[in-house]
Amino acid sequence: MKLFEYARAADAREALERFRPGTMYLGGGTNLVDLMRLGVARPDFLVDVTRLPYDTIDADGDGLRIGAAVRNSDLAAHPAVRERYPMLARAVLSGASGQVRNMATTAGNLLQRTRCPYFQDVSRPCNKRRPASGCPAIPGDHENLAILGHSEQCVATHPSDMAVALAALGAQVHVTGPASDRVVPIPGLHRLPGAEPERDTVLTPGELITAITLPPPPPGRSHYRKVRERASFAFALVSVAAVLDVDEASDTVRDCRIALGGVAHVPWRAERAEAALRGAPATEEEFVRAAEAELAEARPLPRNAYKVPLARNLIVRTLQELIP
Amino acid sequence: MAEMTLRVNGSVRELDVDPRTSLLDLLRERLGLTGTKKGCDHGQCGACTVLLDGRRANACLALAVACDGSEVTTVEGLGGAADGDEPHPLQTAFVERDAFQCGYCTPGQLCSAAGMLAERGPSAVTADLTDDPPLTPEEIRERMSGNLCRCGAYVNIVAAIQEAAR
Ligand SMILES: Cc1cc2nc3c(=O)[nH]c(=O)nc-3n(C[C@H](O)[C@H](O)[C@H](O)COP(=O)(O)OP(=O)(O)OC[C@H]3O[C@@H](n4cnc5c(N)ncnc54)[C@H](O)[C@@H]3O)c2cc1C
Ligand code: SF4
Secondary structure, eight states: OOOOOOEEEEEEEHHHHHOOOOEESSOOOHHHHHHHHTTTTTEEEEEEEESSSOOOEEOOEEEEEEEEOOOOHHHHEEEEEHHOOHHHHHHHHTSHHHHHHHOBHHHHHHHHEEEEETTTTTSSSSTTTSSTTTTTTSOOOOSSSSSSOSSSSOOOOOOSSHHHHHHHHEEEEEESSSSSSEEEHHHTSSSTTTTTTOOOOOOOEEEEEEEEEEOSOOEEEEEEEEEEESSSOOOOSEEEEEEEEEEETEEEEEEEEHHHHEESOEEEEEEHEEEEEESOOHHHHHHHHHHHHTTTOOOOTTTTTTTTHHHHHHHHHHHHOOOO | OOEEEEETTEEEEEEEOTTOOOOHIIIIIISOOTOOOOOSSSSSSSSTTETTTTTEETTTTSSSGTTTTEEEEGGGGSSSSTTTSOOOHHHHHHHHHHHOOOOHHHHHHEEEEEEEETTSSSTTTTTTTTTTOOOHHHHEEEEEOOOOOOOHHHHHHHHHHHHHHH
């Protein structure tokens, strides 16, 4: 591991003041320390932001404010999250292990990097790690990589489960930076790889996440389902966060929200499927039609074509479970 | 080098550490507490699990400097008595239930189980999220999924934890 300096910031002002080129913020370290050990991340200076006063969840009012330093386990165990945003609790609980969730922070979870095997192996080229060096995943091991929104430069997926639920809920990310404060919506925080796969998000150097806010829970029932290679402690092959609001008098869909994980460089909001379902009968046939409308855009690679029917079936099954 | 203080199994240690040192390497190499094991060094196996300020954590993913001022309990400090000779109920249950073969993952299993038993709230397999569910074998398996056992002693590990939880 490259030598670095370490400092603990007491508040956002101190963190921003200490930031200089080569600095990275340190959350729970569950992704960053691993990437430093692998030689993928090489900061000169770590500014620890876990002691910033952002470790509380504020459930006053109709929505929810989650501090950036709230640990994943505390988020999932919070009564307001369990009662009002059960899909978010499920998504967080389906990720990683009890130990990792105790360490991982809300901001760190959002900003964790891809698990593409070449990205993590410094002996291989990778456009995300070393721009313009090539993408060995496209001809190589891409079983678990993207089917939607990828580019010729990068086919990585974003690994977070939590972010998928936040995309369906329409969360807002509060950011403070050297120049000004701003609010970035999810989806919107993460970006598609395009010609700049080295940029995972729209954040600029030195910008610090302080909180995530949620609007009031959407009407209807919700669920998070994750398909993976073993029953627990594995990243998603495909996951879906769905909210379905059915008008019971007419059995038609009043509104719905669908977000997919494991399929793209971003938590993928399935807007085509949502549009196809609004006002449609809440039936399996319509769910299939909506899922297929979304996945018509999919461009699977030779070894991850299995994700297309998997995503389709997962969307349909999850929506069926949500019919009142 | 960075100065730091750590309370390890009840005693305060003043240390000067290279910021690159993980909590795991600090415990094993500097403090001679080799009960905590290094398995994968990536947070994937759970052999390095310790209690950090009372909560279970992977010592391999924690930078020692980031733990300045914290309290750490390792398998050496799990037992109740001041001299550490009194086994923790989990340790007794693991022996009685034969919950290991080679024993390499056992310190991590024990610390993880101790942390897990103190946790509240649902898990990924809990049907009703507003409930604090009873600790069924299914719940234990899910909650302990961060600890791998290459000997496959899972059946007895689950039984031992269930017994200790009673
Ligand atoms: C074995 C293992 C299995 C896992 N399985 C899953 C899984 O199934 N599903 C899943 O979703 N995740 C999984 N994870 C990933 C885990 O959720 C992330 O590692 C964790 O959420 C990252 O949070 P952290 O606080 O530790 O971030 P860190 O590692 O500390 O930081 C991650 C990034 O965020 C930046 N950062 C941190 N805080 C801020 C801030 N306030 N503002 C700006 N930037 C910031 C850091 O600079 C860094 O770039 C797994 C991890 C491990 C080790
Ligand atoms: S898919 Fe992206 S992260 Fe993976 S090797 Fe290609 S450029 Fe790198």
